[in-house]
Structure formats: C-alpha cells, structure tokens
Amino acid sequence: MITNTLKNSSIRTGRSFDLGKMNLSQLWIAYLTYPTILLYFALILCSFTVMAYTYTAFVPVAVSIGAVMLVYPMVWYAIHRFILHGRFLYRMKWSASLWKRIHFDHHQDPHLLDVLFGSPLNTIPTIAVVTIPIGYAIGGMPASAAAFGAGLTITCIYEFFHCIQHLNYKPRMNWIQRMKQRHVLHHFHNENGNYGITSFVADRLFRSYYRDARGCPRSPTVFNLGYDIKEAQHYPWVMEETGSPPRDRPDGANTTRNAA
Template identity: 95%
Template sequence: MITKTLKNSSIRTGRSFDLGKMNLSQLWIAYLTYPTILLYFALVACSFTVMAYTWTTLAPVAVSIGAVMLVYPLVWYAIHRFILHGRFLYRMKWSASLWKRIHFDHHQDPHLLDVLFGSPLNTIPTIAIVTIPIGYAIGGMPAAAAAFGAGLTITCIYEFFHCIQHLNYKPRMSWIQRMKQRHVLHHFHNENGNYGITSFVADRLFRSYYRDARGCPRSPTVFNLGYDVKEAQQYPWVMEETGAPPRDRPDGANPTRNAA
C-alpha cells in the first residue's frame, strides 16, 4: 500500500503529490513519509529527550508548553498576514525567491504538497526564534527544549490539517468541515482574510474573519497575491525564477512548470 501510493503517478502533478487527486489514506502515507515531516519528528524526539534529561520540576516545562500553545496562533497569524501576504519581499531581488517559495507558489497551485509544506530552512529557525526564548525565560534549558518541541509538534499538526484543507475529501467532523471551508475561501475567494489554519481566533480578534463568500467581496488577486503581470514587469525576479508570467488562477494540471 505504501509503495503503491508513493509510486502512483495518477496522484502527482510533476514531482509533487497533488492533494486534489488524493484520498485520506493516501494523504496519511504521503504525510508520514515526507522528509520535512520526518525531520520535524526527529527534532521533536531530540527536544523532549533534552527536556527529560535536564528537567527537575514539572511546572516550568508545563507552563512553557502552554505559553507556546497560546502564542503560536498569534505568531502564525502575524507572519501569514504581514509577511507572507506582504508585497515587500518580491520587490527586493535578494528576497524574491524566498517569497516565491514560502507562499506565492502555494497560492498559485494550492493543492501541491511540495509547496504546501514550508522549507525546513525557513520554518525551523523561525520556530526556534519564537519558542526557545519563551521557554528559556520561564525555566531555563529544560523549558526551552520543551517549548521548541511543542512548537515543532504544533507545526506538524498544523501541516496535517492544512493538507486536509486542500485534500479531495470531505471531513466527517463538522468542526473540521468549518475549518476547511474557511481556509478554502482564503485560497479561492479572498486572500485578505481567514489567515488561520486550525484556529481563527486571531482573525476574529483583528477583524479579518469572514464566514462565507457573502461576507467578503471576491478578490482579483486571490491567486497571485498582487504579483500580477504588471508587477512582474517592474519586479521580474519571481517571474524569472518561475519561468512564466504569474497566473490569476491555479494551474495544477501543468506538469511541465511544476516539474521544473
């Protein structure tokens, strides 16, 4: 089953798994064998091993994990809204390829697994910068290790639910259905809202939440994040790396582009 899924060309677009062509069982196999996820698992194990060998009391460790659980959705919201959806990264040559990889490609082809997962070169340092100082301030090395492990664990959970939101699958649980519906609106109706993945508390708090298509006008930049042909002519670096002009709709059926 595992080998058959991994070698199944019918659920791939170019080199990437295409979530729009997969079922839940196939997702589990792809997710649990994906190198980035395996790296996260290994780092989680290392983090909690360090915690286990260095801790003396439970309270600081528990508090640091709780603090990360509270802070993580807010940090994700801020990064997603103000950095990933910002227009400053593609306007600088040195950061254009970074922006392309971390978010533009995902909005151009929302169902492709290899651009849905963030690059570990970007995600792991970010998780460390956010979580380790919190843990260390609360309880030194053991709490710092626990906080980092918690951040990685939450990231794994986020990534799995993010996959489900783009999967050709209707969840049975109503709360997951609602979560998926809100995220699909972010990708296919208006990108200027519903920035959350598993929680939309920050969206509600900062008034970027909308329940359905009637609650927000359709955005002409939902697939290109404002990097349209006109912008590409002035700031060509993302377009040059892509090898094609930016599209105003996803094109997951273009294997030539995605295999490049």
C-alpha cells in the first residue's frame, strides 16, 4: 500500500524520490521506510542494547552523549566545508566517484532524496570514528556504545530536517523556517557559507554565516561546486561516470518555491 501511495502521488523522478513534488505526509512515509534510515534505526537499537548490557554507571554514559552532542555539529561543519566542498577529491581518479556520490550529485539536483542521504558505507564508519573514541575515553564500552548510538540518532534528526529543507513545504514553526531559508541559500545562492543543517553556530564562529542573499554575492558555482566544463576537461572522471557534462542548474522542481 505504501508503494502504491508513493507511486500514485508522482513523487519519483526515475529511481529517486523528488522532494520538490512531495508533501509532509509523503516525506514521513518515504523517510520511515527508507533503507538507510531503517539501518540507522537498527544500529541505534543495537548500540543502546550494548550500552544497557554493559552498563555500570549513569554519569559516564550521560557525559559521553553530551560530548557527542557538542562535538558533532563541529565535525559535520568541518567535513562539509573542507572535504565535501573541497576540490581535491574530484581531481583524483580513485576518489572522484566518492565525491560525486557524497555531495556533487546533491548540489546538481538538491531535490532528489536518493542522493540527499549519504551512503551508509561512508557515513557509518565516519560516525563510528568520531563518536566511539569519545565514549570509550570517558567510560569504556557502555559509554562508547551510547556515544555511537547518540551519533546515529543525531544523524537521523539531521537527515529528516535536511529533507524538510528541500521539501515543497513551508514549516509552521519560525525557527524551522529560518533554518530552511539559510540552507536553501547554501544550495541556490552561494555554497560558500551556511554549511550547517540544524545549527549554524559553527558558521557564525568561522564567519561563513549569512542571513540573506544581500549578505553574500551570488556564486556561479553554487550548483556544480567548481566542477564546471573547464574542470571536467582536466578531470573527466566525474563527468564520465555521470554520462553528461556538469549542469549549471538542477533539473526537476522549481528552484524558487522552496525558498518561501
């Protein structure tokens, strides 16, 4: 029945869900049945089961979860700004397809759900590397399991709000509206700022935050991240895998309606 609902609602573009054509109810269905999210849910359950089985004290577990909540936005900011928006990955043949999958495709068409979620083969090891050492240093096995579970939980929250930011939907709450507007500017005005998803504290700290289009000039590379025709001629691997030259504008939904 879920499949028929999604199909009849015309929210697919090829093999991908098109967030520009979905409403909030359809997003909830797509999100809660998406394989990557289901995998995260399963790992969260496993993590907190390990925590409960090895539990010895409340404080180390609580501190490790709190530490992950503080560190996670900063780590995400650094990865987003310096790796995903860096130009070194597409200039090496062995990493070009990785960069294409984890971020280039998302900026080429920000409405496609299939490329909005990172590949679990990339995200889960990254979450583990960031969170497990923090937890283990604070309180051993139970705290490391709690930290990993917290990281996965935050990722699920990030991913849902990330979907909201690209959804054909105007949030009722003002703080979600502001969050969405800032992220839409990152995708449709200037990609060299507003790297946050649910928090822009790191953007403010590192001077990459801008409030509206007047606060930052329009970027000619907002949709291709600098991988334009000229770059593709020198470093052709992403273009070869895509099967077409990089686009200056995304296909699919109207790019202005989500900025409302």
